Amino acid sequence: MYYVYVLKSGKDGRLYKGLTDTLEKxxxxxxxxxxxxxxxxxxxxxxxxxxFRTRKxxxxxxxxxxxxxxxxxxxxxxxxxx
Numbered sequence: 001m002y003y004v005y006v007l008k009s010g011k012d013g014r015l016y017k018g019l020t021d022t023l024e025k026x027x028x029x030x031x032x033x034x035x036x037x038x039x040x041x042x043x044x045x046x047x048x049x050x051x052f053r054t055r056k057x058x059x060x061x062x063x064x065x066x067x068x069x070x071x072x073x074x075x076x077x078x079x080x081x082x
Contacts, residue, residue: 002058004065005049006074009041015074016044017065019058023049047078 003023007016007030016038020026027046033039052058064070074080 002052002055003049004052004058004061006047006065006078007038007044008047008078009038010043010045011041014041015047015071015080016041017062017070017074019055019062021055048074 002019002021004017004019005023005026007018009016018026027044029035030038030044031042033042038044050061052061065074
């Protein structure tokens with residue numbers, strides 16, 4: 001299985017969207033500061049994820065979450081306001 005996930009920074013509330021096949025391990029990496037793009041914004045909380053059978057499907061969904069429409073979808077889903 002592949003997972004597309006959304007993390008929320010405990011430091012400033014920003015969202016990070018990613019893709020992995022090992023969700024628990026990836027969460028640990030983010031919170032241990034082992035990812036350059038998320039290192040300065042720990043701790044991270046998993047706020048949403050979806051499962052996919054193929055990497056291709058997961059990658060398409062991740063790209064959607066990173067688009068304007070996808071960010072708006074997540075903002076509404078997570079009740080983050082404008």
